[in-house]
Amino acid sequence: xxxxxxxxxLRRELRRSLLxxxxxxxxxxxxxxxxxxxxxxxxSPGKQNLDEARLPxxxxxxxxTKEVTKMENGSVVIEGGxxxxxxxxxxxxxxxxxxxxxxxxxxxILSRVIYGARTSILVGIFGTSLAALIGVLVGLTAGxxxxxxxxxxxxxxxxxxxxxxxVLAIALVGVWGQAQAPIPDPFVVTGLAPAFRxxxxxxxxxxxxxxxPGTVIVVVALVNWVWFARVARGEALSIREEEYxxxxxxxxxxxxxxxLRHVLPNAITPILVLATxxxxxxxxxxxxxxxxxxxxxxxxxxxxxALGRQYQSTAxxxxxxxxxxxxxxxxxxxLVGDWLRDxxxxxxxxxxxx
Amino acid sequence: MSLSRFLVKxxxxxxxxxxxxxxxxxxxRFISPGDxxxxxxxxxxxxxxxxxxxxxxxxxxxxYVQYWDFISGIPLGDLGFSLVTRTPVAARxxxxxxATLELAIAATIVAIVIAIPLGVISATRRHQPADxxxxxxxxxxxxxxxxxxxxxxxIVLAVQFDLFPxxxxxxxxxxxxxxxxxxSLGEAVDGLTTWLWHITLPAITLGTYFTxxxxxxxxxxxxxxxxxxYVRASRAKGLPETLVRYKHALRNTLIPVITVIGLQLGTLxxxxxxxxxxxxxxxxxxxxxxxxxxxxxxxxxxxxIVVAVGFVLVNILVDALYAYVNPQVAYD
Numbered sequence: 001x002x003x004x005x006x007x008x009x010l011r012r013e014l015r016r017s018l019l020x021x022x023x024x025x026x027x028x029x030x031x032x033x034x035x036x037x038x039x040x041x042x043x044s045p046g047k048q049n050l051d052e053a054r055l056p057x058x059x060x061x062x063x064x065t066k067e068v069t070k071m072e073n074g075s076v077v078i079e080g081g082x083x084x085x086x087x088x089x090x091x092x093x094x095x096x097x098x099x100x101x102x103x104x105x106x107x108x109i110l111s112r113v114i115y116g117a118r119t120s121i122l123v124g125i126f127g128t129s130l131a132a133l134i135g136v137l138v139g140l141t142a143g144x145x146x147x148x149x150x151x152x153x154x155x156x157x158x159x160x161x162x163x164x165x166x167v168l169a170i171a172l173v174g175v176w177g178q179a180q181a182p183i184p185d186p187f188v189v190t191g192l193a194p195a196f197r198x199x200x201x202x203x204x205x206x207x208x209x210x211x212x213p214g215t216v217i218v219v220v221a222l223v224n225w226v227w228f229a230r231v232a233r234g235e236a237l238s239i240r241e242e243e244y245x246x247x248x249x250x251x252x253x254x255x256x257x258x259x260l261r262h263v264l265p266n267a268i269t270p271i272l273v274l275a276t277x278x279x280x281x282x283x284x285x286x287x288x289x290x291x292x293x294x295x296x297x298x299x300x301x302x303x304x305x306a307l308g309r310q311y312q313s314t315a316x317x318x319x320x321x322x323x324x325x326x327x328x329x330x331x332x333x334x335l336v337g338d339w340l341r342d343x344x345x346x347x348x349x350x351x352x353x354x
Numbered sequence: 355m356s357l358s359r360f361l362v363k364x365x366x367x368x369x370x371x372x373x374x375x376x377x378x379x380x381x382x383r384f385i386s387p388g389d390x391x392x393x394x395x396x397x398x399x400x401x402x403x404x405x406x407x408x409x410x411x412x413x414x415x416x417x418y419v420q421y422w423d424f425i426s427g428i429p430l431g432d433l434g435f436s437l438v439t440r441t442p443v444a445a446r447x448x449x450x451x452x453a454t455l456e457l458a459i460a461a462t463i464v465a466i467v468i469a470i471p472l473g474v475i476s477a478t479r480r481h482q483p484a485d486x487x488x489x490x491x492x493x494x495x496x497x498x499x500x501x502x503x504x505x506x507x508x509i510v511l512a513v514q515f516d517l518f519p520x521x522x523x524x525x526x527x528x529x530x531x532x533x534x535x536x537x538s539l540g541e542a543v544d545g546l547t548t549w550l551w552h553i554t555l556p557a558i559t560l561g562t563y564f565t566x567x568x569x570x571x572x573x574x575x576x577x578x579x580x581x582x583x584y585v586r587a588s589r590a591k592g593l594p595e596t597l598v599r600y601k602h603a604l605r606n607t608l609i610p611v612i613t614v615i616g617l618q619l620g621t622l623x624x625x626x627x628x629x630x631x632x633x634x635x636x637x638x639x640x641x642x643x644x645x646x647x648x649x650x651x652x653x654x655x656x657x658x659i660v661v662a663v664g665f666v667l668v669n670i671l672v673d674a675l676y677a678y679v680n681p682q683v684a685y686d
Contacts, residue, residue, distance in 0.1 A: 155367075155374070156374065159374035162372075162620075163620070163658065163665075164623045164624030164661060166621075167642065170642065170643065170646065174647075174654070176385060280497070288501060291502075291628065291631075305501070312513060323498075323502035330497035330499075331497040334493060334497050335493070
């Protein structure tokens, strides 16, 4: 499926390109963060503490002018029967307990960034896989059979392409609602993560489920399968003319066998490159849906950016930090995509973005 | 194939896609749980009243009748009635369209004005600081969610430095034109300034992704062209370098760039939806989001049809332009 030569090209390009190394490092880092969230997250992402709301990240402090009760010698000043107030500047300092600060409900932003990675990665991987499954099936069928089948399938792809993906995604999630499937977090239900945490003296009470945003995954796949269909079709059109495919058919191989055994393996490289770029595009799409409040996720980078908006004049970090997480992740994925494309040169164009 | 035959074929394909779009949008209602009568009526309503409302909306007709009613009005500009305001959908969509178009066009202008020079500089000064700067910019630009960029611009430029307003669109291009026509030049200039002042941040927000994308394309296109034989030949016969670069190489680079700009208009409209949400910009995006929240299906359906049909038409136009500018393309 992936030849020795391909691997050699990948290694050579990786040695040559610093950007490719950075990209892989970033993607691996985010993946580890998502997988091991219940081990490394300082707090539960939902744990509120209103006394510690809107703490700035380390290295920053905030000054806020507040109306406070005037005190003199430890007692309230009363003039003319009324409590006297005065304006005073209140400084809030960062604390090491919340290195990235806290949000409007006093939830730890670092913990929410770590758990938010899970939502992005889950939607990115499952959404892309589903899109690839649909698209490759359609594309290979269209390219292999050509003629009328090709016309019907690719015209329906054109119809999908006529809708801007974000608009279609909003409409679909909007009419479908936001079904989510909580699945047990294997690290928490097996007691592995809690044991690790109490051994190190970390706070406990991590959520014992991972919420799989089902509708969002289906919707992002429905709006993005077309790109896979186009690439797979193009590959199938040229591969079906190869001698080995003709030979297989002459020997009496069925269509299904020929496509799976001979066409698909030889089309896999461009599909993999596209898949990398699509994970980035789908993560962006998920964050946009969450930002608009259509994904139903309660721990998601996009959703946290929206939550921070009401504090945009007093606590800039609440919206800023989850956005940086998105940018870093997507830059990493795009760098990996560039690396694969440069090394494998499948001749496809990048596509994606909100 | 001649240009006119190509156009006829392309238009027929376009018509088919438009029919498909309308059919898909019609089908949207059937995948949504609950029926439209629920939007209008309280849950404990008298079944008789309920039946009456359903009949009035035509929801008890056979499916093919409903489909025909839906599709036959569209060529005449009839997109049905809003469930909430009971006004024609077409009028509401038309009223919101200018704001979105203004935003999309402003963003495209921002993108083209910055990206093409940047891409050219980057390609002609390869492996110099300017090139690295442009490359990093375009990488980060295509990776940044535009709604977050919008929020950041608001936090820094609107809240901290108070240079721009955080939201709203107090005047549109139509209003400015009206002021010019009515002859009050001072007011018109004031209107234009206000408009520019309000559209700057949304246009940057929406335009950044495209700026990054077009910078990338221009750079790689220019590098490709500058390596071609005809460029070497023009240099060899003594043409000034500026002429070689900007007349020949750039011109050939721009053809694919224009196609991509056309193809990306869908993404642009998608981006406009969310940009409007960030800046409370009263366009189609805001209408779409409000219609979903209010479960006002006809408005959602009408907006989707207008967006998708517009996109199909623009694509036909881009294809025609492309075929006209570059007769080499095999009209397929």
